[in-house]
Amino acid sequence: MREPGTARIAVDLLGGDQAPAVVVDGALRACQADPALQLLLVGPVEAADAVLAALGPADRGRVCAVAAPTGPHAQDRDVSSVESGVRSAVLAVAQGLADAVVSAGNTGATVTSAALGLGRWPGVRRPALTAVLPTAAGRIVLLDVGSSVDPDETTLAMHARLGAAYASVVHGVAAPRVGLLTIGTERGKGDRLRRAVPAVLAALDLPAGGSYAGLVEGNDVVTGAPADVVVADGFTGNVLLKGLETAYALLGAPNPGEVPPRAAVLLGVGGTVVVCHGAASGADIAAGIGFAAALHRRAAVPAIADLIIGPEAPATDRKTPDPQSARGGS
Amino acid sequence: MREPGTARIAVDLLGGDQAPAVVVDGALRACQADPALQLLLVGPVEAADAVLAALGPADRGRVCAVAAPTGPHAQDRDVSSVESGVRSAVLAVAQGLADAVVSAGNTGATVTSAALGLGRWPGVRRPALTAVLPTAAGRIVLLDVGSSVDPDETTLAMHARLGAAYASVVHGVAAPRVGLLTIGTERGKGDRLRRAVPAVLAALDLPAGGSYAGLVEGNDVVTGAPADVVVADGFTGNVLLKGLETAYALLGAPNPGEVPPRAAVLLGVGGTVVVCHGAASGADIAAGIGFAAALHRRAAVPAIADLIIGPEAPATDRKTPDPQSARGGS
CATH class of the missing domain: 3.40.50.10950 (Rossmann fold)
Known part of the structure; x- marks a missing residue:
């Protein structure tokens, strides 16, 4: 016992x-x-x-x-x-x-x-390595950070659902906002995957009352303003995570009240x-x-x-x- | 006149x-x-x-x-x-x-x-949008940051040459070290492109006495330790640049003597x-x-x-x- x-x-x-x-x-x-x-x-x-x-x-x-x-x-x-x-x-x-x-x-x-x-x-082709970063506005969930280097639309959609569930369960976020990481919010920016996925995410039934918040960029992961969850391919997510974690270790977190562990959970x-x-x-x-x-x-x-x-x-x-x-x- | x-x-x-x-x-x-x-x-x-x-x-x-x-x-x-x-x-x-x-x-x-x-x-299929970031060790050249979202090996190789030339001409770096941005330095990490490119870069005749410094990760772009130039696909480079620039704007640069303009030059x-x-x-x-x-x-x-x-x-x-x-x- x-x-x-x-x-x-x-x-x-x-x-x-x-x-x-x-x-x-x-x-x-x-x-x-x-x-x-x-x-x-x-x-x-x-x-x-x-x-x-x-x-x-x-x-x-x-x-x-x-x-x-x-x-x-x-x-x-x-x-x-x-x-x-x-x-x-x-x-x-x-x-x-x-x-x-x-x-x-x-x-x-x-x-x-x-x-x-x-x-x-069921439905999970590639589990999502899920990290939490401090932002100027609190915490942000970033996934995937290294499990899926060449994900397809279905995998990104499942990761969006996993991230929303994590934000709700672990961070207590009501109706989490899920953004898609890309390199510009104008129509036609980004690669083929990022041009195709927004329609899939917008039509998705996200858990915990979550909703798709649209395209976000690298700066948004620092300010935390537009989203509680950011979906990325594992390559980009890993590079951004390691860059920002190292910057925060050197310069201090953007929000001293929020210093998540430098570890990720596999969802x-x-x-x-x-x-x-x-x-x-x-x-x-x-x-x-x-x-x-x-x-x-x-x-x-x-x-x-x-x-x-x-x-x-x-x-x-x-x-x-x-x-x-x-x-x-x- | x-x-x-x-x-x-x-x-x-x-x-x-x-x-x-x-x-x-x-x-x-x-x-x-x-x-x-x-x-x-x-x-x-x-x-x-x-x-x-x-x-x-x-x-x-x-x-x-x-x-x-x-x-x-x-x-x-x-x-x-x-x-x-x-x-x-x-x-x-x-x-x-x-x-x-x-x-x-x-x-x-x-x-x-x-x-x-x-x-x-001649030889430039896709011009490289070239940015400079402050690092704990000085300045680092990051390219491409948004021109090429799906580059091939030939494009990354040319960008490595352009980055070495820039570091030599603009930063006065003798024998610039050029790293390839990826998500892990063990063999077999990264996507197909990142597994194929190192052999190409290692065999390359880099200008200004430059040499290939191997794989680097997101954290290396902050410390600046292993490379003077970092080659990335334009998607990852853009996301990392926007994340780090925003972090530095919020928290201060890792090297107050080195604050490059938040602008990129197209090479x-x-x-x-x-x-x-x-x-x-x-x-x-x-x-x-x-x-x-x-x-x-x-x-x-x-x-x-x-x-x-x-x-x-x-x-x-x-x-x-x-x-x-x-x-x-x-």
Whole structure:
């Protein structure tokens, strides 16, 4: 029987440019900051041991190590052993051993592992990596930031729905406004995709009373004025996110009251999956773990699933013995 | 006979969201700031008259109005009359009546007018809209920022050469480092274009002793650490530019000593063409005019052409009676 408020987070020790050292640092910080956190550390046993050794005896019971294949040094890791970290972490969620996954590893590998291990929601071809940025007017949801590099209209439309649901469930926005990121608001600007998608978005039934707010540009993601949610292809979204996050880290956020974690959540799979930057610091990893715990505690992903696929719909596009678990519930 | 240091700038009064009012304001500010500036105001005569009326008698001789078809109100302007402003301004340069063009109008129309009116340099399929951003490490050249939304490898390779030449000629960078903007530096990241282009750029003979510096990400455009020039498709470049410029306007530049104009120069055509944002303020327009004058005074565009096509090569891909003029000389 778990305590109320407990969050069990599976952490991929092998993900990230500086893994496992930075992930070990982040896991420690997260553990010390949140006494109701339990960590499942997936990766080299010696790295997990470093976390355990740094914790007091009373806290060691909250950390559990799960071995995953690895070479002795980060430089020697080959792709398959690195990816086995996130695969094992995702499986821990699929098997009910953890409530959420956090990885700073390769985004493509995380998306694939999550889609295979947790299933995708019906209608979701490509899950959306969803980030939150501070703006002069509050917070803005930006998606996708790296999962889909060449999306089609159907994928952008689903991402618009996922973003609206996220803004409603996590940010409490009533009737979220969803904009499409492009390079000019005059008719005929943008590429073929951006010229075709507005009609699709305008005709869409967005969840939570959301509505299509029209075309937005890079500057609008900073001011936050015209939209609560901005839909982008994953290439453009990733470049803009990394640019603005770095600018805000250097210069301060445009809204000091609103500093979201530098981590993104993957929407459209049957569980809570949080992705940190490959270049994440220990503090970033800790914030990502805290973000995953917060999403789990407010049952955000199942609530978003309810808005997207309805509470009665089948949970995912794969056979699963436990629909509630596969929806991302716990 | 013109005075040394004189710069004759053709200004498109009809370009921009708030045209002609904001352009009139910008033209006035530019005129007052620079006594060696001469303006050719292309557009509605009453707008040009507003500039003349605000200038003292001694300065009125520096401003000349050229009528272009227009409706009585900005709201009534149809695309063809709006575009006639930039077309006429470009023709003034082609005919030797002005040294450079400044427009805040539709980028596509400006690029098309410039390519038709001034000719493209050999090998330039799509001219590159070239912007400069302040970074923590100095200045960075970002191109393209809106001319090419679906570029191919050949276009990105030419833009890499144009960017290296610009960094050398305008910023005085010896052996400029040219990076390719993408979403991750691991092998296999990015879209098809970004996976194919690195081999092309690595094999390229970049001007001014430039070299290919590899893949860069959104954060690198803020820190400026790994590159002097960043090559992007025009869609991503435009979104990132507008995001970062707006962040810096709100929060201050990452390097207070380096605040480039919020304007871009079109490289690869036979003249000096500066593009301001559609949402430019009067101060932005004035800065754009000042930027055009500075580029002309240092003969930057002809010097870049020398590096790209060589001093002996034919100037453009069209027939032209005056090669020196069509190279952007004056």
